[in-house]
Amino acid sequence: MSALRSLWPLLIRAGAFGALHGGHPGDPQLGLTVPVRTAAELREALAALDQAKLRATLLIPPALARQVPQDIHAATQAGHEVAGWGSATDLPLLEATAGQAVTAWGLEEDTLTRPALTRLAAWGVRPLPLPSPTPEPGLTLRVPSGELVQVLPRLRRLGYRPVPVRELPELRPATPRDLGLHLYRRLVDDRFERAHGILPLTERADAVMRVAARPAPPALPFPPGTPAAELHLHSPRLVGLARRSPLTGYRAYQRSLRDVACALRERPELQDAQVVFAITLFHRPLEQSGFTLLPLPPHQAQVYGLGFRLMRLVYGTTGAPSETQPRLAWMAREAFLARHG
Numbered sequence: 001m002s003a004l005r006s007l008w009p010l011l012i013r014a015g016a017f018g019a020l021h022g023g024h025p026g027d028p029q030l031g032l033t034v035p036v037r038t039a040a041e042l043r044e045a046l047a048a049l050d051q052a053k054l055r056a057t058l059l060i061p062p063a064l065a066r067q068v069p070q071d072i073h074a075a076t077q078a079g080h081e082v083a084g085w086g087s088a089t090d091l092p093l094l095e096a097t098a099g100q101a102v103t104a105w106g107l108e109e110d111t112l113t114r115p116a117l118t119r120l121a122a123w124g125v126r127p128l129p130l131p132s133p134t135p136e137p138g139l140t141l142r143v144p145s146g147e148l149v150q151v152l153p154r155l156r157r158l159g160y161r162p163v164p165v166r167e168l169p170e171l172r173p174a175t176p177r178d179l180g181l182h183l184y185r186r187l188v189d190d191r192f193e194r195a196h197g198i199l200p201l202t203e204r205a206d207a208v209m210r211v212a213a214r215p216a217p218p219a220l221p222f223p224p225g226t227p228a229a230e231l232h233l234h235s236p237r238l239v240g241l242a243r244r245s246p247l248t249g250y251r252a253y254q255r256s257l258r259d260v261a262c263a264l265r266e267r268p269e270l271q272d273a274q275v276v277f278a279i280t281l282f283h284r285p286l287e288q289s290g291f292t293l294l295p296l297p298p299h300q301a302q303v304y305g306l307g308f309r310l311m312r313l314v315y316g317t318t319g320a321p322s323e324t325q326p327r328l329a330w331m332a333r334e335a336f337l338a339r340h341g
Helices: 002-013 039-052 069-077 091-098 114-122 145-157 176-196 235-244 246-266 283-288 298-315 333-340
Strands: 029-035 057-060 081-085 104-106 140-142 161-163 209-215 227-233 275-280 292-295 327-332
Touching (some): 002 176, 029 039, 029 145, 039 057, 069 081, 069 091, 209 246, 235 246, 246 283, 246 333, 283 292, 283 327, 327 333
Parallel strands (some): 029 057, 029 140, 029 161, 057 081, 081 104
Antiparallel strands (some): 275 327
16 A cells, blocks of 8 residues: 555556546646635635636535535535545535536545545546646646635736636546656756756746856857856747647747846846847747847757757657757847847
């Protein structure tokens, strides 16, 4: 049992016991789950969601159905999804009280056992996607009832549309490939971010830029060691937005340059940056935005090209890129701020 509990997040991400995977990676809809342990928390959640005119997936322990059946039925009447939570028992009672089929279950490590998961699967109940620690398009976010009043307005300001998990576009059973992608992000992307001090500028649902304080490359007309800001893309986000439409991806790319300008003004790490640069296949939009393009040395272009092809393979980009050779794009700080600030 202890071995299963240590592996349960990986098994769930791979689709064990019919576990679900989050929706469209470029859609602003976000699966909102709200755990409620007590009658007071349930009423608090219903009031906050009603005030915000939003619906959510409520994670309800079946035992709560014995205490406040009328409140659980009211949740169904308000359009919320009722999902089980905690010990996998008394499912018929929860369904009868809610007046709707319970087809999903929120998992916790201390209640997760093979018999419980097997029982849920036999009932046709799927484990919900594991929640994301931060808001991400298409994923789920778990918000305690007491934090809804603060969190919901912020999600809207950032361009997210919280919905019950069952309404996420492209919600589907998880597969081993989903686990592989998760491990790639944790073992490769996250390590790369930490090693290079990359700052994420991706709070907004359509933001795709990240930036790092780096010395300017030798090819640029600046003294050696000149502080610079290097642009990096949030590849999964951009791929998801481009899947909605190429124009959506292009507009998000352009809007995100304003996020970089804001970071240049406000982030201490970037106060001394004299130039903004990127080594990228997406250099044409940067050229249209005032950047100067320079070719890379052949060996460097080959290395970067291999890296970009690997990312395309990992993130499932199917369309051929409009550019096949990465280039160095750069723009002086003051010119960048004048145009995008």
